[in-house]
Amino acid sequence: MITRPFDPGGETRVRKIIDRVAGLSDAEVDCVLDQVLEKFQGRHKQITAVFDEHYQAAVALAGEGDNISPKKRLLIGSYLTAEYSIESAALFNPSIVKHRNQWNLPKGAVRFIMSFRATGEGHLSSIVFRDGILYADHKIRMEPPSRYSHRVRISPDHQYEKLLFHQKLRDIAVDETAACTVMNLLPDYFTFSELERALAKAAETAPEKLVYDQARNSMLLLARSNYQLELSKDAEAAEVVIFPQSSNERHGIEDLRMVNFVDDDGTTTYFGTYTAFDGYRMLPQLMETTDFLRIGIHTLNGAQARNKGLALFPRRIDGHYVMCSRVDGENLYIMYSDIVHFWETAKLMQTPKSSWEFVQIGNCGSPLETPAGWLLLTHGVGPMRTYCIGAMLLDLKDPIKVIGHLDQPLITANEKERDGYVPNVVYTCGAMIHNDHLYIPFSTSDHVTRFAYVSLKCLLERLVG
Numbered sequence: 001m002i003t004r005p006f007d008p009g010g011e012t013r014v015r016k017i018i019d020r021v022a023g024l025s026d027a028e029v030d031c032v033l034d035q036v037l038e039k040f041q042g043r044h045k046q047i048t049a050v051f052d053e054h055y056q057a058a059v060a061l062a063g064e065g066d067n068i069s070p071k072k073r074l075l076i077g078s079y080l081t082a083e084y085s086i087e088s089a090a091l092f093n094p095s096i097v098k099h100r101n102q103w104n105l106p107k108g109a110v111r112f113i114m115s116f117r118a119t120g121e122g123h124l125s126s127i128v129f130r131d132g133i134l135y136a137d138h139k140i141r142m143e144p145p146s147r148y149s150h151r152v153r154i155s156p157d158h159q160y161e162k163l164l165f166h167q168k169l170r171d172i173a174v175d176e177t178a179a180c181t182v183m184n185l186l187p188d189y190f191t192f193s194e195l196e197r198a199l200a201k202a203a204e205t206a207p208e209k210l211v212y213d214q215a216r217n218s219m220l221l222l223a224r225s226n227y228q229l230e231l232s233k234d235a236e237a238a239e240v241v242i243f244p245q246s247s248n249e250r251h252g253i254e255d256l257r258m259v260n261f262v263d264d265d266g267t268t269t270y271f272g273t274y275t276a277f278d279g280y281r282m283l284p285q286l287m288e289t290t291d292f293l294r295i296g297i298h299t300l301n302g303a304q305a306r307n308k309g310l311a312l313f314p315r316r317i318d319g320h321y322v323m324c325s326r327v328d329g330e331n332l333y334i335m336y337s338d339i340v341h342f343w344e345t346a347k348l349m350q351t352p353k354s355s356w357e358f359v360q361i362g363n364c365g366s367p368l369e370t371p372a373g374w375l376l377l378t379h380g381v382g383p384m385r386t387y388c389i390g391a392m393l394l395d396l397k398d399p400i401k402v403i404g405h406l407d408q409p410l411i412t413a414n415e416k417e418r419d420g421y422v423p424n425v426v427y428t429c430g431a432m433i434h435n436d437h438l439y440i441p442f443s444t445s446d447h448v449t450r451f452a453y454v455s456l457k458c459l460l461e462r463l464v465g
Contacts, residue, residue: 001043001044001083001084001085001086001149002044002083002084002086002149002241002243003044003047003050003081003082003083003084004081004082004083004084004243005054005057005080005081005082006054006079006080006081006082007080008079008080011061011062014058014061014062014080015062017058017076017079017080018058018059018062018068018076021072021075021076021079022068022072024072024075026069026071029069029071029072029075030071032075033071033074033075033078036075036078040078040083043083044148045148048074050077050081051073051074051075051076051077051078051081052073052074052077053077054077054080054081055073055074055076055077055080057080058076058077058080084120084121084124085120085121086118086119086120086126086128086149086241086243087118087119087120087128088119088120088121089119089120089121089123089421090117090118090119090420090421090422090446090447091116091117091118091119091128091449092116092117092119092421092427092443092446092447092448092449093116093117093254093255093427093428093429093443093446094114094115094116094428094429094430094441094442094443094449095114095115095256095257095258095272095365095428095429095430095441096112096113096114096115096258096430096431096432096439096441097112097113097258097259097260097270097430097432098110098111098112098113098260098432099111099112099113099131099237100290100291105133106135106136107136108135108136108435109133109134109135109136110133110134110434111131111132111133112131112132112133112134112432113129113130113131113132113237113238113258114129114130114131114132114441115127115128115129115256115258115272115429116128116129116130116449117254117255117256117429118241119252119421119446123252124244124251124252125252125253125254126241126242126243126244126252126253127241127242127253127256127272127274127287128149128240128241128242129237129238129240129292130142130143130145130238131143131236131237131238134432134434134435134439136435138437138453140439140451143238145238146236146238146239148239149239149240149241153229153230154227154228154229154245155227155228155229155230155294158191158192158227158228159189159190159191160189160190160191160192160195160223160226161188161189162183162186162187162188162189162190163188164339164341165183165222165223165226166179166183167301167342168222168226168299168301168341169183169218169219169222171301171302171342172218172222172301174215174218174219175211175212175214175215178202178206178211178212178215178216179215179219181202181205181206182195182198182199182202182215182219185198185201185202186198192223192224195219195220195223196220199216199219199220203216221247221248222299224246224247225246225247225248225285225297225299226297226298226299227245227246227296227297228294228295228296228297229242229245229294229295229296229297230293230294230295231292231293231294232293233293235292235293236292237292240292240295242256242287242295242297244276245297246276246297247278248276248278248283248285248299249276249277249278249285250278250279251277251278251279252276252277253274253275253276253277253285254274254275254276254277254308255274255275255308255309255429256272256273256274256287256429257272257273257274257309257310257311257312257363257365257366257429257430258270258271258272258365258366258429258430259271259272259311259312259313259314259365259366259430260314261312261314261315262314262315263315263316264315264316264319268290269288269289269290270287270288270289270290270292271286271287271288271312271340272286272287272288273285273286273287273300273310273311273312273323274286274287275308275309282306282307282308283299284299284300284305284306284307284308284310285297285298285299285300286298286299286300286340286341298341299341300341300342300343301341301342301343302337302342302343302344303343303344303345304325304327304333304335304343304344304345304346305342305343306327307325307326307327307328307329308326308329308362309325309326309362309363310323310324310325310343311323311324311325311363311365311366311367311430312340312366313366313367313374313399314366314367314368314369315369317336317397317399318397319338320336320337320338321336321337321338321339321340322334322335322336322399323335323336323337323343324349324363324366324367324376324399325343325346325363326360326361326362326363327346329360330351330352330359330360330361331348331349331350331351331352331360331361332348332349332350332351332361332362332363332378333346333347333348333349334346334347334349334399334400335347347400349394349399349400349402350392350402350405352380353405354380354390354407354408355382355383356380356382356386356388356390356408356409356412357378357380357381357382357388357390358380358381358382359380359381359382359385360380360381361378361379361380361381361390362378362379363376363377363378363379364376364377364378364379364389364427364428364429364430364431365377365428365429365430365431366430367394367399368431368432368433368438369396370393370433370456370460372393372403372460372463372464373393373394373395373396373403373463374393374394374395374396374399375391375392375393375433375438375456375459375460375463376391376392376393376394377389377390377391377410377428377431377440378390378391378392378405379427379428380409384424385424385425386412386413386424386425387413387424387425387426387427388409388410388411388412388413388426389409389410389411389412389426389427389428389440389442390405390406390408390409390410391405391406391410391459391463392404392405392406392463393405393460393463393464403463403464404462404463404464404465405463406462406463410440410454410459411426411440411442411452412426413425413426413444413445417444417445417447417448418444418445419445419447420444420445420446420447420448421445421446421447422445422446423445424445425443425444425445425446426442426443426444426445427442427443427446428440428441428442428443433456436455436456436457437453437454437455437456438453438454438455438456438459439451439452439453440452440453440454
């Protein structure tokens, strides 16, 4: 359960609520506010800070708020706040990586972190996380979810890198004259407020108002789509809820594919590719964090940064970032880039070959490195839109070369797993290798998530043989 702003119907309705609360006596305010806090203070951390935030947003919208007491402000904020049950419809499509915290574990055990796609009212999707432990005897313990969930908020002091921002403007075909005019007014790293001031100053000398207005809107949209989220220092990863923030995401964010990326200099970063949906287009996005306290959200740009299901390899190959993708919605591709935010070219790797994948194939998360090659789990769509999970083995030095693939699915839905929110589907967004076994969390019919494990040696023998 999280809190989110509640719009009762625009500026006029907000102003009426402010006026009604302002007309209450102090005793009436105390009574109603006490009732609200009694019901909701134990369900959310810092609920009064939420009320104050939503009150401030209301004042910015309605242009009122002078001479209103602190308690009335909190009460107004409560009328403009609603709870949202993020997992009420479905919790599915898991991804798994090794947790950064490996303290106090028995021999042969590993702590992991999993992401899920959570779907609530109105089919609005967000990303949530859970912790757990894999033991040497294959037992799995999921840590109980926290009593609280944190809807992370945009950092007000987030800075944009000018060179990268300008390159993104070129990629989305913003008028170059307008872009250069604004960029020349900005330092090498700038905030959103500095961008707004530069846009206002550039407008004073803009020769073509319509062209400039279009460029301005694009720059603001790009800035709002690339942001940084932050949590309080006492928050844990399992309390994080990545809820739609930008216009690109207003109809939900889907299917985070996490990977623990180790760069050539040894630094490690949690990256995650996901799909944002604005109601009309599917837009690939990139999550980036080292500690789950500050999380960067970036647009993925370039001619081939499109469609769903992009998955980043866990390290560079020959100095390049590498991605597995399904840019045409049907086949598997391999992409290379020197900048993780830009993907211009794609090479076809695999087309549907087996009857259980004749509709389309895609990856099931980032490839896993083994001595025999890159192990890539795939999903295939067959008759009656039935989803199965398969596996492929790719060459370590040149992953466009397929060493082998299973001719039968690795995982299919059994009879009890076929019914659910979306029937006849098994799906995963990432697996993990531990103690010579492949562990696969997977959802069945978007209803429940399960674990499967298989001997890595046996699987690789099937793929190579």
